[in-house]
Amino acid sequence: MPSWNEVLLELQSSNRKDALDDVRRKYLLELSAHRNRNVIAYYSGWLQKPGLSVSSINDDDKNGFMASIHNLDRSKGLDILLHSPGGDMAATESIIDYLHRMFDGDIVAFVPQIAMSRGTMMACSCKEIYMGKQSNIGPIDPQFGGIPAHGVIKEFETAIDRVKADPGSIPIWQTIIGKYHPTFIGECQNAIKMADEMVARSLVNVMFRGDSEAEAKAQDIVSFLNEHEASKTHARHINIDEAKNCGLSISDLEEDPTLQDLVLTVHHCFMHTFANSNAAKIIENHEGNAVVMMGPSSS
Numbered sequence: 001m002p003s004w005n006e007v008l009l010e011l012q013s014s015n016r017k018d019a020l021d022d023v024r025r026k027y028l029l030e031l032s033a034h035r036n037r038n039v040i041a042y043y044s045g046w047l048q049k050p051g052l053s054v055s056s057i058n059d060d061d062k063n064g065f066m067a068s069i070h071n072l073d074r075s076k077g078l079d080i081l082l083h084s085p086g087g088d089m090a091a092t093e094s095i096i097d098y099l100h101r102m103f104d105g106d107i108v109a110f111v112p113q114i115a116m117s118r119g120t121m122m123a124c125s126c127k128e129i130y131m132g133k134q135s136n137i138g139p140i141d142p143q144f145g146g147i148p149a150h151g152v153i154k155e156f157e158t159a160i161d162r163v164k165a166d167p168g169s170i171p172i173w174q175t176i177i178g179k180y181h182p183t184f185i186g187e188c189q190n191a192i193k194m195a196d197e198m199v200a201r202s203l204v205n206v207m208f209r210g211d212s213e214a215e216a217k218a219q220d221i222v223s224f225l226n227e228h229e230a231s232k233t234h235a236r237h238i239n240i241d242e243a244k245n246c247g248l249s250i251s252d253l254e255e256d257p258t259l260q261d262l263v264l265t266v267h268h269c270f271m272h273t274f275a276n277s278n279a280a281k282i283i284e285n286h287e288g289n290a291v292v293m294m295g296p297s298s299s
Contacts, residue, residue: 057087086117
């Protein structure tokens with residue numbers, strides 16, 4: 001299968017005006033044929049076009065999935081290629097629920113490069129996750145405008161402890177804690193609980209379906225992914241070994257060289273598409289049905 005540069009050369013040598021779409025769809029179809037399964041690529045161009053809200057997971061994405069699933073033979077299951085920075089948690093929950101209903105949980109995730117935050121939640125909602133040496137998922141701890149919910153609660157608890165130990169520090173901690181509105185602590189606690197429940201439910205019902213230890217395994221994974229003390233930052237990249245060690249059902253992409261080449265070739269095609277068009281997000285199946293969200297024109 002073509003490498004990054006070979007895909008670029010193929011695009012440059014094409015006489016078609018729709019070369020980006022044509023080449024990308026050719027390899028999506030080859031991936032589907034190799035696996036004999038439906039394939040949907042859920043790809044964000046946030047690396048090439050940082051700062052665009054459309055790049056994140058949102059409720060409008062469900063329209064893309066609906067269009068991509070329409071007329072598919074759902075008995076073949078679904079392979080979903082994920083490349084996402086994350087996004088809205090409620091929208092993610094709704095998309096996961098929809099995909100589970102459409103394919104009865106027969107969904108396998110592929111992470112060719114990065115699926116962070118809510119993208120990690122989507123990966124955890126599948127029965128298996130394929131990762132390579134270059135692949136990363138991320139923590140699922142909730143954020144409010146870049147502020148970690150766990151960090152807010154920790155700061156509040158620290159304030160209580162310090163004030164009890166030294167009442168004279170009250171003015172200092174009043175200034176620090178006063179920046180939060182009255183219900184913010186509760187919102188943080190609810191968001192953490194929601195993230196826990198979402199991922200644990202998917203793990204029990206899909207990844208560990210029928211496993212007598214499903215609940216315990218799910219709790220171990222959630223405890224690892226939804227915390228802030230050890231990870232230090234929401235942007236932390238979790239590699240394949242760490243993903244395996246936390247208990248997720250991870251398969252090595254390298255174990256099937258043909259599959260690895262196909263997945264990475266599709267990935268290269270999407271990266272070239274984002275770099276050479278105004279596309280900011282693409283939801284596309286192996287039959288060429290796609291919904292493309294556009295970013296601002298570069299001209």
